[in-house]
Amino acid sequence: MITTSLSIARTSRVPGAMRVPSCARPCARSTRSGAETPRNAGEPHRARHLRAAVPLQRHDPQRPRAGPARVASSGSTRMTLVGVDWGSSNLRAYRFGPDGAVIDRRESPRGAARLKRDEFPQVLADTLDGWLEADTRVVLAGMVGARAGWHEAPYLPCPADPAGLAAAALRAEDAPAHCFIVPGLSARSASGVANVMRGEETQILGSGLADGTIVLPGTHSKWARVEGGRITGFSTIMTGEMYALLRNNSLLGQLAEGDAPDEAAFTLGAQRALDNPAGVLPLLFSARADVLLGSLAPQAVASYLSGLLIGGEVAAMRDAAGQGVVLICNAVLAAHYRVALALAAVTDVAVVDGADAVARGLWRIGGLLK
Amino acid sequence: MITTSLSIARTSRVPGAMRVPSCARPCARSTRSGAETPRNAGEPHRARHLRAAVPLQRHDPQRPRAGPARVASSGSTRMTLVGVDWGSSNLRAYRFGPDGAVIDRRESPRGAARLKRDEFPQVLADTLDGWLEADTRVVLAGMVGARAGWHEAPYLPCPADPAGLAAAALRAEDAPAHCFIVPGLSARSASGVANVMRGEETQILGSGLADGTIVLPGTHSKWARVEGGRITGFSTIMTGEMYALLRNNSLLGQLAEGDAPDEAAFTLGAQRALDNPAGVLPLLFSARADVLLGSLAPQAVASYLSGLLIGGEVAAMRDAAGQGVVLICNAVLAAHYRVALALAAVTDVAVVDGADAVARGLWRIGGLLK
Structure with a gap:
């Protein structure tokens, strides 16, 4: 199930666009952004209190669906941390070194919206195979904690800080390691x-939490105040x-x-959206x-519409x-938001890569777990 | 193909909701509203000048696809008028008495978006069967005049008045009578x-053209200034x-x-939309x-969303x-727009039934044809 396995030595910088398709339009950072998946939406809450400590399970060939990952052979007993950004459509796992650098990374297409509840442990075990030591903690953020995910980690109301998020993290007992699910925010x-x-809170933490406005463009763009x-x-x-x-549908x-x-065409749309008081x-x-009326080429419609919508968001x-704002997204989307923000006279714009931010946020929460 | 045939003596008042489904949400007056159908959108313009006079054709059994309607047996030679509101999904035909009252009405599900170009004459002949006399004029409005309709009647730029619309009406030579297609407006x-x-211009004419703002709620709501x-x-x-x-799709x-x-829930949504400066x-x-978060019942979502959108439109x-405004729509939609307009302190609201308006507009243009 592992589609990518990259060694990224001594840096948390992850190259390329991980969370945003490389297109010029706001066609989604990730379908998990802020949106609970509808599957099993009507199912009663369960597993709200799963904090009973469970020791790391050893591999048992008789339990292939919920078995543990193979424990790394290093035999080290120092605390190690793994972070998982588990969205609706895929998951991305980060193995941290002792200083928080991402020393390995894996991706899987087995997103939370594609799994039945009892499939989560095995998918996690498969994905983290070889990474887990006896005391490894695994911090999971994103739709894995939605009502229709693995175990619901109820929304934590704002205002919220890193310690509050760590304290509210939900421990999953049916896990292949010491697993903590980060709650979403309301x-x-x-x-x-x-x-x-759900998920963006971890990216915001990872962006540094400087006072100001953090913008996470995407399917459901978030504008957060810090x-x-x-x-x-x-x-x-x-x-x-x-x-x-x-x-696509209209x-x-x-x-x-x-x-x-x-x-x-993008700039024309954004300018019109920003100029129109209505x-x-x-x-x-x-x-x-x-x-x-023949005044817009059919080939320009997509970009014009993207400009109208991003301009409308900024307006x-x-x-x-x-x-000013901090944008958390990939470079292509950042370039478009920069255009719209500049038209709105917001020129103090910093950009943080989304994958970078989520990795740093997972590390930060992991360090605060009690 | 005739689904309804009502005699409505001496009045153009058409009971009930003709153009809007009886629901509490803005789920479309008609899919034709203001929107060219996409079928054959790439086809080159044709038949832009079809004004050569063509006498009423007699029935010819060899031409079943484009044959004329059966001419009414009254033998009258006085000018008579038939109006047709031919939208994407259906058509509605009105037979006028000499004073403009609707004396008969028919409907057909054979909307313009469902027909190939060469099917229009026969559908019209079937629908008007028995209504046509030697000098009957037929005025057609709506998507029948779109690029993908029967013959394209190019948009007339605003400002436009009834005489301008009548002068720009396009005569179709391959018709079972003296047929004139009303242009849309740009x-x-x-x-x-x-x-x-395309189509709404005829309703606006039929509403009386008093100075002010005319609102036609629907799939693509129009706010027109007169x-x-x-x-x-x-x-x-x-x-x-x-x-x-x-x-349905999000x-x-x-x-x-x-x-x-x-x-x-509708009122809450409309109030929030009107209160929110962003x-x-x-x-x-x-x-x-x-x-x-448990603060809105799933059963209330549809009305709340309707309130947000109609409130957002009014805002x-x-x-x-x-x-104040004149609303052209059915009673259910009018009630909802009245709520949102009242929340915006617009209480001088008149309502004109959409079917009424289109019939009167067709009559008015028919009387101005040269």
């Missing part, structure tokens, strides 16, 4: 509007999902031809009308941006 | 944002289509259970987050509403 605005995230080392609240904009729905997208990037809603249909959240 | 905002409509008897411009909000996409809708109306985009995800267009 927030509610002053007017009562609810938000949830104050005094805590995540104090956040908003969600369904930019990536809206793009996919409008491009009457709007039926005149579009292809998805080749068109920078001018917001992006009255602009979306122009992606179709302009084609019918809606411009007040939250304040002096 | 508009472009000061900042260059394009809009098109000044001095002319349609001077309009905007499009994809409220109905967005509702359907989010309810992660958002997967936690929803059923579509039973919930007035409180617009509706940062609110949509709350339809999911509130369910995951985006509040400046256009000014002192």
Whole structure:
């Protein structure tokens, strides 16, 4: 089940785009972002309190579905840490050295939304085969902790800090090692509007938690506020999902031809979204009308629509941006958000790679586990 | 092909909801609204100039696909008028008395999007069978005039008045009578944002063309400005289509259970959309987050989402509403828009039935044909 196994010596820098497809549109960082998977959504909660300590199990050939990973032969007894970003569609595992550097990395397509509850232990054992020592702790973040995942780790309300997240981590007893599932976060605005995230909280921790606004573009973009080392609240904009729905399922997208990037069309869309005081809603249909009137090439529709939506996201959240933002995403998406943010006069933009951030966040929580 | 044949003596009032499903959500007035159908979208324009006069054809058994309707036996030679609202999914035909009252009405499921180009004459002949006299004029509006319809009647740019629409009507020579296809309208905002409509222009004419804002809620809601008897411009909000996409195709809708109306949830959604200065985009995800946090019943999600979207439409267009609006739609949709408009302090709301409006608009254009 292991699709990639890279040795990355003495650095947590993971090259390339791990969480975002290399396209010019907001077509999702990961389908797990902030969205509970619907499978078994109606199933009653279970396993809310699974903290009974369970020793590392030894391999037993009679229990292939829930057996442990093969324990590394080093025989070392020092504490080691493994981090797992287990989203809906795949999982990414990081093996940390004693200083927090990522010394090995693996990926598997066996995402949380594709597994039955009792399949999680074996998938984890397969993925981490050879990495586990007697006292290895495994920190898991993402949809693995959703209601329809392995065990539900209930949302922790904001404000939340790293120690709070570590304290609320859920220990899974049916695991091939000392496994802790990081909870998601919830927030509610002053007017009562609810938000949830699951996985992004770990990336935000990994970004350093400097005061300001952290933006995680994607299927469900998150705009989080960080104050005094805590995540104090956040908003969600369904930019990536809206793009996919409008491009692929709507009457709007039926005149579009292809998805080749068109920078001018993207910028035009973003500029219009930022200029229009009534917001992006009255602009979306122009992606179709302009084609019918011959003033937009069908080949430019996808980028124009992407510009409208990312511009609309930035316009809606411009007040939250304040002096600047930290973007957590890959380079392609960051370039597009930079364009829209610059049009909104937000030029103080730092970029943190999403895979980097999640690895550092997992390490940070792992160090705080009691 | 005739599914309904009602005699409605001396009145153009058509009872019940003709154009809107009886549901509490913006699930489309008609799929034709303002949206060119994609079929044959790439086909070159043709038949742009078809005004050569063609006498009414007599029935010829050798030409079953394009033959004429049976001419009514009255033998009258006075001018008579038939109006046809030919949308994507169905057509509705109105037979007018000499004073403009609808004296008979028929419907067919053979909408423009379901027909090949050469099928239109026979469908029209079947539908109007027995209605046509030697000098009967047939006025057709809607997607029948789209690029992928029978013959393309190019968009007429705003500002446009009834005489301009009548003058631009396209005569179809391959028709079972003197057939005129009403063009759609186009508009472009000061900042260059394009809009098109096809069919709604006839409803707006039929609503009386009083100065003010005319709102046609639906798949692609139109907000049109009328000044001095002319349609001077309009905007499009994809409220109905967005509702359907989010309810049926998105992660958002997967936690929803059923579509039973919930007035409180609708009002909550509309109020939030109107209260939020950042617009509706940062609110949509709350339809999911509130369910995951246990603060919204899955049974209320559909109405809450409808409230968010209709409230978001009204919020985006509040400046256009000014002192009041005329709604062209059925009673159920009107009730919902009244709620959202009242929350936005727009209480001067008149309602015109959509079927009424299109019949009166067809009559008005018919009287202006040269």
